[in-house]
Amino acid sequence: MNDQPTGELKAELLTVALEAARRAGVLLRERRPADLGVAATKTSPIDVVTEMDIAAEQLITDFISERRPDDGLLGEEGASSRGTSGVRWVIDPIDGTVNYLYGLPSWSVSIAAEVHGQTVVGVVEVPMRGETFRAVREAGAYLDDQLIRIRPAPVFEQSLIGTGFSYLTERKVAQAEVLKTLLPQVRDIRRGGSAAIDLCDVACGRLDGYYERGLNPWDYAAGDLIAREAGAYTGGRPGAPLSCDLAIAATPGLFDLLQARLEALGAWHD
DSSP states (O other): OOOOOOHHHHHHHHHHHHHHHHHHHHHHHHSOOTTOOEEEESSSTTSEEEHHHHHHHHHHHHHHHHHOTTOEEEETTSOEEOOSSSEEEEEEEEESHHHHHHTOSOOEEEEEEEETTEEEEEEEEEGGGTEEEEEETTSOEEETTEEOOOOOOOOGGGOEEEEOOOSSHHHHHHHHHHHHHHGGGSSEEEEOSOHHHHHHHHHTTSOSEEEESSOOHHHHHHHHHHHHHTTOEEESSTTOOSOSSOEEEEOHHHHHHHHHHHHHHTTTOO
16 A cells, blocks of 8 residues: 555645644734733743633644545544544644734644655744745645755854753753853754744744754644754754654754764753
Protein backbone atom coordinates (compact mmCIF):
# COMPACT_ATOMS: atom_id res chain seq x y z
CA MET A 1 0.00 0.00 0.00
CA ASN A 2 1.38 3.44 -0.93
CA ASP A 3 0.87 5.85 1.97
CA GLN A 4 2.45 8.80 0.16
CA PRO A 5 -0.06 11.64 -0.24
CA THR A 6 -0.94 12.71 -3.75
CA GLY A 7 -0.37 16.22 -5.03
CA GLU A 8 -4.13 16.64 -5.16
CA LEU A 9 -4.51 15.75 -1.48
CA LYS A 10 -1.70 18.08 -0.42
CA ALA A 11 -3.25 20.91 -2.42
CA GLU A 12 -6.61 20.29 -0.74
CA LEU A 13 -5.06 20.24 2.73
CA LEU A 14 -3.18 23.48 2.02
CA THR A 15 -6.38 25.19 0.87
CA VAL A 16 -8.22 24.13 4.02
CA ALA A 17 -5.32 25.15 6.30
CA LEU A 18 -4.95 28.57 4.68
CA GLU A 19 -8.63 29.39 4.98
CA ALA A 20 -8.94 28.08 8.55
CA ALA A 21 -5.89 30.11 9.62
CA ARG A 22 -7.15 33.22 7.84
CA ARG A 23 -10.56 33.01 9.50
CA ALA A 24 -9.04 32.44 12.93
CA GLY A 25 -6.69 35.38 12.40
CA VAL A 26 -9.58 37.68 11.53
CA LEU A 27 -11.52 36.51 14.59
CA LEU A 28 -8.57 37.05 16.90
CA ARG A 29 -7.58 40.42 15.50
CA GLU A 30 -11.02 41.98 15.15
CA ARG A 31 -12.78 40.58 18.19
CA ARG A 32 -10.06 40.92 20.79
CA PRO A 33 -11.78 42.71 23.66
CA ALA A 34 -10.00 45.65 25.24
CA ASP A 35 -10.49 44.08 28.68
CA LEU A 36 -9.50 40.61 27.56
CA GLY A 37 -10.57 38.15 30.22
CA VAL A 38 -8.90 34.91 31.22
CA ALA A 39 -10.88 31.72 30.94
CA ALA A 40 -8.47 29.39 32.72
CA THR A 41 -4.86 28.75 33.61
CA LYS A 42 -2.54 26.01 32.44
CA THR A 43 0.77 25.13 34.10
CA SER A 44 1.16 28.39 36.01
CA PRO A 45 -0.63 31.72 36.50
CA ILE A 46 1.60 33.18 33.76
CA ASP A 47 0.49 30.63 31.15
CA VAL A 48 -2.98 31.92 30.40
CA VAL A 49 -5.76 30.56 28.23
CA THR A 50 -8.10 33.28 27.05
CA GLU A 51 -11.66 33.04 25.84
CA MET A 52 -10.35 34.02 22.41
CA ASP A 53 -7.85 31.16 22.39
CA ILE A 54 -10.64 28.66 22.96
CA ALA A 55 -12.94 30.37 20.45
CA ALA A 56 -10.25 30.33 17.77
CA GLU A 57 -9.61 26.61 18.18
CA GLN A 58 -13.33 25.92 17.97
CA LEU A 59 -13.57 27.95 14.77
CA ILE A 60 -10.64 26.06 13.22
CA THR A 61 -11.82 22.59 14.21
CA ASP A 62 -15.39 23.29 13.09
CA PHE A 63 -14.15 24.54 9.73
CA ILE A 64 -11.89 21.53 9.19
CA SER A 65 -14.53 19.05 10.34
CA GLU A 66 -17.10 20.47 7.96
CA ARG A 67 -14.79 19.98 4.99
CA ARG A 68 -12.93 16.84 6.06
CA PRO A 69 -15.07 15.05 8.65
CA ASP A 70 -12.97 11.86 8.69
CA ASP A 71 -9.71 13.57 9.68
CA GLY A 72 -8.15 13.48 13.14
CA LEU A 73 -7.47 16.55 15.26
CA LEU A 74 -4.91 17.54 17.88
CA GLY A 75 -5.29 21.02 19.34
CA GLU A 76 -3.61 22.89 22.16
CA GLU A 77 -6.93 23.70 23.78
CA GLY A 78 -8.11 20.10 23.95
CA ALA A 79 -9.29 19.10 20.49
CA SER A 80 -8.44 15.42 20.09
CA SER A 81 -9.84 12.80 17.74
CA ARG A 82 -8.19 9.92 15.90
CA GLY A 83 -10.05 10.10 12.60
CA THR A 84 -10.15 7.39 9.96
CA SER A 85 -8.62 9.05 6.90
CA GLY A 86 -4.94 8.94 7.87
CA VAL A 87 -4.88 12.74 8.06
CA ARG A 88 -4.40 14.54 11.37
CA TRP A 89 -4.48 18.29 11.93
CA VAL A 90 -2.16 19.76 14.57
CA ILE A 91 -3.45 23.14 15.71
CA ASP A 92 -2.24 25.99 17.87
CA PRO A 93 -4.97 28.64 17.76
CA ILE A 94 -2.74 31.31 19.34
CA ASP A 95 0.97 30.65 19.50
CA GLY A 96 2.19 33.49 21.67
CA THR A 97 -0.79 33.72 24.00
CA VAL A 98 0.90 36.10 26.44
CA ASN A 99 1.83 38.44 23.59
CA TYR A 100 -1.79 38.36 22.46
CA LEU A 101 -3.03 39.01 25.99
CA TYR A 102 -0.77 42.06 26.35
CA GLY A 103 -1.47 43.45 22.89
CA LEU A 104 1.98 42.68 21.50
CA PRO A 105 2.07 41.82 17.77
CA SER A 106 4.14 38.60 17.84
CA TRP A 107 1.42 35.97 17.96
CA SER A 108 0.28 33.55 15.29
CA VAL A 109 -2.17 30.87 14.24
CA SER A 110 -0.36 27.61 13.47
CA ILE A 111 -1.97 24.75 11.54
CA ALA A 112 -0.22 21.63 10.22
CA ALA A 113 -1.60 18.60 8.40
CA GLU A 114 -0.04 15.18 8.82
CA VAL A 115 -0.65 12.21 6.55
CA HIS A 116 0.11 8.87 8.21
CA GLY A 117 2.28 10.68 10.75
CA GLN A 118 4.28 12.78 8.28
CA THR A 119 3.75 16.53 8.20
CA VAL A 120 2.93 17.52 4.61
CA VAL A 121 1.37 20.98 4.99
CA GLY A 122 2.14 23.84 7.35
CA VAL A 123 0.57 27.29 7.64
CA VAL A 124 1.52 30.02 10.10
CA GLU A 125 -0.70 33.10 9.96
CA VAL A 126 0.73 36.24 11.61
CA PRO A 127 -2.20 38.68 11.60
CA MET A 128 -0.50 41.71 13.14
CA ARG A 129 2.30 41.52 10.56
CA GLY A 130 -0.13 40.85 7.73
CA GLU A 131 1.93 37.77 6.82
CA THR A 132 1.07 34.20 5.92
CA PHE A 133 3.82 31.57 5.87
CA ARG A 134 3.08 28.26 4.17
CA ALA A 135 4.83 25.13 3.01
CA VAL A 136 4.00 21.86 1.31
CA ARG A 137 6.39 18.95 1.72
CA GLU A 138 8.82 18.80 -1.23
CA ALA A 139 7.31 21.96 -2.76
CA GLY A 140 9.12 24.80 -0.97
CA ALA A 141 8.17 27.44 1.56
CA TYR A 142 6.48 30.77 0.91
CA LEU A 143 5.80 34.06 2.66
CA ASP A 144 2.54 35.12 1.08
CA ASP A 145 3.30 34.43 -2.60
CA GLN A 146 7.08 34.81 -2.42
CA LEU A 147 9.37 31.78 -2.26
CA ILE A 148 11.59 32.07 0.82
CA ARG A 149 15.01 30.69 1.66
CA ILE A 150 17.25 30.78 4.70
CA ARG A 151 20.07 33.30 4.79
CA PRO A 152 23.69 32.22 4.20
CA ALA A 153 25.28 30.86 7.37
CA PRO A 154 27.49 33.34 9.22
CA VAL A 155 30.38 32.36 11.44
CA PHE A 156 29.00 31.23 14.78
CA GLU A 157 30.15 34.38 16.55
CA GLN A 158 28.12 36.53 14.15
CA SER A 159 24.90 34.51 14.32
CA LEU A 160 21.58 35.92 15.51
CA ILE A 161 19.77 33.25 17.51
CA GLY A 162 16.17 33.12 18.66
CA THR A 163 14.97 31.28 21.76
CA GLY A 164 12.09 31.02 24.18
CA PHE A 165 11.51 30.32 27.85
CA SER A 166 9.28 27.94 29.73
CA TYR A 167 6.38 29.00 31.91
CA LEU A 168 7.75 26.65 34.61
CA THR A 169 10.00 28.47 37.05
CA GLU A 170 12.52 25.65 37.57
CA ARG A 171 12.97 25.15 33.85
CA LYS A 172 13.23 28.88 33.26
CA VAL A 173 16.11 29.08 35.74
CA ALA A 174 17.95 26.31 33.88
CA GLN A 175 17.32 28.05 30.55
CA ALA A 176 18.74 31.29 31.93
CA GLU A 177 21.96 29.48 32.84
CA VAL A 178 22.30 28.20 29.27
CA LEU A 179 21.59 31.65 27.90
CA LYS A 180 24.19 33.26 30.18
CA THR A 181 26.90 31.12 28.61
CA LEU A 182 25.64 31.17 25.03
CA LEU A 183 24.93 34.90 24.74
CA PRO A 184 28.57 36.08 24.71
CA GLN A 185 29.39 33.50 22.01
CA VAL A 186 26.98 34.86 19.37
CA ARG A 187 26.01 38.20 17.83
CA ASP A 188 22.86 38.40 19.95
CA ILE A 189 19.82 36.51 21.20
CA ARG A 190 16.19 37.33 20.41
CA ARG A 191 13.16 36.17 22.40
CA GLY A 192 9.98 36.74 20.39
CA GLY A 193 7.40 34.74 22.32
CA SER A 194 6.02 32.56 19.50
CA ALA A 195 7.88 29.41 18.50
CA ALA A 196 5.96 29.20 15.22
CA ILE A 197 7.05 32.72 14.25
CA ASP A 198 10.64 32.05 15.32
CA LEU A 199 10.80 29.01 13.05
CA CYS A 200 9.35 31.04 10.18
CA ASP A 201 11.86 33.81 10.86
CA VAL A 202 14.65 31.27 10.41
CA ALA A 203 12.97 30.21 7.16
CA CYS A 204 12.92 33.72 5.71
CA GLY A 205 16.33 34.83 6.97
CA ARG A 206 15.35 37.04 9.89
CA LEU A 207 17.17 34.68 12.27
CA ASP A 208 20.20 32.46 11.69
CA GLY A 209 19.04 29.88 14.20
CA TYR A 210 16.59 29.10 16.96
CA TYR A 211 16.38 26.74 19.90
CA GLU A 212 13.95 26.05 22.73
CA ARG A 213 13.14 23.39 25.30
CA GLY A 214 9.64 22.37 26.36
CA LEU A 215 7.68 22.82 23.13
CA ASN A 216 4.63 20.73 22.25
CA PRO A 217 3.83 19.34 18.79
CA TRP A 218 1.31 22.11 18.07
CA ASP A 219 3.99 24.72 18.80
CA TYR A 220 6.37 23.51 16.08
CA ALA A 221 4.52 21.24 13.64
CA ALA A 222 3.83 23.88 10.98
CA GLY A 223 6.92 26.01 11.58
CA ASP A 224 9.23 23.00 11.44
CA LEU A 225 8.03 22.10 7.94
CA ILE A 226 8.26 25.71 6.77
CA ALA A 227 11.83 26.01 8.06
CA ARG A 228 12.92 22.73 6.44
CA GLU A 229 11.30 23.55 3.13
CA ALA A 230 13.19 26.87 3.16
CA GLY A 231 16.48 24.99 3.54
CA ALA A 232 17.01 24.92 7.31
CA TYR A 233 18.08 21.90 9.27
CA THR A 234 15.87 21.03 12.22
CA GLY A 235 16.22 18.53 15.02
CA GLY A 236 16.65 18.01 18.73
CA ARG A 237 19.48 16.40 20.63
CA PRO A 238 22.13 14.73 18.44
CA GLY A 239 20.49 12.03 16.35
CA ALA A 240 17.00 12.90 17.57
CA PRO A 241 14.15 14.77 15.90
CA LEU A 242 12.70 18.02 17.14
CA SER A 243 10.81 17.29 20.37
CA CYS A 244 9.79 18.53 23.79
CA ASP A 245 13.33 17.85 25.03
CA LEU A 246 14.89 20.25 22.56
CA ALA A 247 13.95 21.98 19.33
CA ILE A 248 16.64 23.46 17.06
CA ALA A 249 16.37 25.07 13.63
CA ALA A 250 19.28 26.70 11.85
CA THR A 251 21.00 27.22 8.54
CA PRO A 252 22.98 24.09 7.53
CA GLY A 253 26.37 25.70 8.20
CA LEU A 254 25.30 26.64 11.72
CA PHE A 255 23.09 23.76 12.84
CA ASP A 256 25.77 21.30 13.97
CA LEU A 257 27.68 24.00 15.85
CA LEU A 258 24.58 25.24 17.65
CA GLN A 259 23.45 21.70 18.46
CA ALA A 260 26.89 20.83 19.87
CA ARG A 261 27.02 23.96 22.03
CA LEU A 262 23.55 23.31 23.40
CA GLU A 263 24.36 19.67 24.10
CA ALA A 264 27.51 20.68 25.99
CA LEU A 265 25.53 23.22 27.99
CA GLY A 266 22.81 20.69 28.85
CA ALA A 267 20.09 22.76 27.21
CA TRP A 268 17.84 19.68 27.22
CA HIS A 269 18.09 19.29 31.00
CA ASP A 270 16.08 21.08 33.72
